Amino acid sequence: MTNSPNLPILWTFRRCPYAMRARLALAISKIPFEWREIILRDKPAAMLEASPKGTVPVLVLPDGTVLEESLDIMSWALERNDPEGWLDFSDAKRREINRLIAQSDGDFKFHLDRTKYYTRYEGADPQFHRAETLKILHQWDQRLSHAGQFFGSRPCLADMAIFPFVRQFANIDRQWFAAQKLPALQAWLEGHLESALFTQIMEKHPPWQDGDAPLLFPPQNP
Ligand SMILES: N[C@@H](CCC(=O)N[C@@H](CS)C(=O)NCC(=O)O)C(=O)O
Helix, strand or coil, X not given: CCCCCCCCEEEECCCCHHHHHHHHHHHHHCCCEEEEECECCECCHHHHHHCCCCCCCEEECCCCCEECCHHHHHHHHHHHCCCCCCCCCCHHHHHHHXXXXXXXXXXXXXXXXXXXXXXXXXXXXXXXXXXXHHHHHHHHHHHHHHHCECCECCCCHHHHHHHXXXXXXXXXXXXXXXXXXXXXXXXXXXXHHCCHHHHHHCCCCCCCCCCCCCCEECCCCC
């Protein structure tokens, strides 16, 4: 197998919000890595060997350590280099940040999945779940109305861990989403989607194949 020694390998899927947040943290920390794009319905054996649970993102470190949870990958990257201070908060604030992310990964994602993929959940009523998701978005809109980001005027771990999921929800029905009264949240989302950082981590790549030359991130200058 072609490998880039000494670089972490990220197994990733462009449109997965969990993989997006891992790529956001790796990109801001400026830790170079090998990008291995996958297709969810056709996961490479090499990825499943490293992480049999079969979800992306997966980060394989040069010493063989495997990180197979997006939040672990974010923490790993930011603990090494956190130039924008995404983790630069008191312990009490960090607990608050973790609670907000838990609400997003928990209740918000629960209702988002049952709005977007309602056919996969027996008896799920997408209107009910959309309304429940909206209740959470109203809380977040209120919070964002103070200073623009969840914990002040600068983005932190919470903003970056959560906005890919709000994007996923907004994309279910963009017209409906735009018609909701969520001005601070809509501006916050728009700002992140238009950022250079997000553009950088949303580059399109073909799925990795055994024998491919390593695709390095950040891209190497010609
Ligand atoms: N808790 C995991 C969740 C990752 C996850 O569920 N990723 C989805 C894609 S968005 C996945 O890989 N699903 C497996 C599949 O669809 O086969 C994390 O935070 O990394």
